[in-house]
Amino acid sequence: MLSTEKGFITLNPDFLNMYFDAHVHADVRSYEDYEAMVLAGIEKAVTCAHDVYRMTTSQVYLDHYDRLLRVETRLAARAGLDLYVALGVHPSAIPRDVEALLEALPEQLRAERVVAIGETGVELKDDRETVVLERQLSLAVELDMPIIVHTPRKMKEKAAEEALRLIDRSGIKPERVLLDHLKEESVEVAMDSGVCMGLTIQPPSKLTHEEAAELIARHGPERFIVSSDMSSIPSDPLALPRCALKLRAMDVSRKDVHRALYENAADFYGL
Ligand SMILES: [Zn+2]
Numbered sequence: 395m396l397s398t399e400k401g402f403i404t405l406n407p408d409f410l411n412m413y414f415d416a417h418v419h420a421d422v423r424s425y426e427d428y429e430a431m432v433l434a435g436i437e438k439a440v441t442c443a444h445d446v447y448r449m450t451t452s453q454v455y456l457d458h459y460d461r462l463l464r465v466e467t468r469l470a471a472r473a474g475l476d477l478y479v480a481l482g483v484h485p486s487a488i489p490r491d492v493e494a495l496l497e498a499l500p501e502q503l504r505a506e507r508v509v510a511i512g513e514t515g516v517e518l519k520d521d522r523e524t525v526v527l528e529r530q531l532s533l534a535v536e537l538d539m540p541i542i543v544h545t546p547r548k549m550k551e552k553a554a555e556e557a558l559r560l561i562d563r564s565g566i567k568p569e570r571v572l573l574d575h576l577k578e579e580s581v582e583v584a585m586d587s588g589v590c591m592g593l594t595i596q597p598p599s600k601l602t603h604e605e606a607a608e609l610i611a612r613h614g615p616e617r618f619i620v621s622s623d624m625s626s627i628p629s630d631p632l633a634l635p636r637c638a639l640k641l642r643a644m645d646v647s648r649k650d651v652h653r654a655l656y657e658n659a660a661d662f663y664g665l
Contacts, residue, residue: 411651413634414659415439417513417542417574417594417621420466420477421446421458427624427631428473434635437656440663441466442480442513442542444625445487452495455483459502467507478663479505480512480542482530485523492522496529503537509663512542513574516553516560524560531564534571540662541566542592544574547599554580558587572619572662575600581609590662594623595633603633607640615646615654619662 413436420428420441431439441462447454462479470477481502489495503511514530516523527543534541543561545553554573561571573584574592577600584591593609594600600623601609610618622633630636634655641651659665 411435411635411638411648412437412656413638414656414665415622415624415634416572416619416659416662417442417592417623419444419446419623419625420470421461422626423624423629423631425469425473428470428475428477431631432474434632436475436632436634438476438478438660438665439470440478440480440509440659442510443482443484444513445484449484449487449489451489452491452498455489455495456498456502459505463505463507478507478509478665480510481505481508482512482514482542483526484513485515485517485520485527485544485546488520488522488526492526496526496533499530499533500537503533503539509665510540510542510572512572513544514541515544515546515574516557517546518549518553518556527557527560528564531560531566535564535566538570540570540572540664542572542574544592545576545580550575550577550580551583554583558584558589561587561589569662574621575623577601578605578609581613585613589617590619590658591617593618593620595620595637596623596627596629599627603630603636603640606637607644607646610641610650610654611644611646615650615658617658618654619658620655621659
């Protein structure tokens with residue numbers, strides 16, 4: 395919004411919020427989404443490797459990584475979005491030659507614009523999940539990198555507890571872990587663990603804008619990291635600016651809004 399002051403047109407500082415969307419899947423979205431995000435004040439985002447295909451072999455993952463690193467970061471830059479990358483093995487898509495992928499991962503993680511391991515996680519579906527997550531947690535310790543550990547739609551609290559058990563056993567510093575897609579009950583589970591707590595705004599399967607804003611308003615902005623997880627399912631590329639409107643309506647200060655919707659993610663990823 396423009397306002398005039400002493401004859402000059404100045405920008406209203408209320409409209410200068412910048413946002414950092416901590417978890418997206420840019421490869422299944424459009425260039426126009428990037429533009430809309432930039433216009434709404436989203437400055438940075440991290441696109442995470444995911445289960446975009448059947449991911450049957452390590453080669454499918456390596457081609458997927460290549461797309462994120464070479465194509466998506468450049469397209470986003472053209473739209474003005476500063477896009478970074480997280481690479482990892484998704485728990486819903488463990489390839490049959492996962493060992494080859496885990497061996498290739500350290501080299502892949504050295505690529506330009508890679509800021510984290512992810513997304514990884516627990517789905518409580520496959521026995522190999524535990525081993526694959528443990529290997530990625532030790533890689534995070536070894537390479538001193540942050541790691542994104544997601545929690546599933548179903549049995550979220552049980553999965554969060556299992557993830558926290560593995561995180562604790564790995565010896566990783568809890569603040570290097572983003573335990574993602576938490577809901578009210580799983581926030582309670584994660585609260586005392588010291589991990590960064592991911593709130594994902596993606597109704598109806600994940601939080602609504604109001605629910606995320608309420609959790610931040612209730613507990614304070616410390617340790618919350620917010621994302622849209624925008625993918626091919628119904629998503630909101632403008633999840634963070636819309637959440638900011640809700641937070642401002644709840645009288646949360648601009649400083650705290652910035653903390654929850656930008657600074658915490660920037661600190662976590664070291665950007
Ligand atoms: Zn995701």
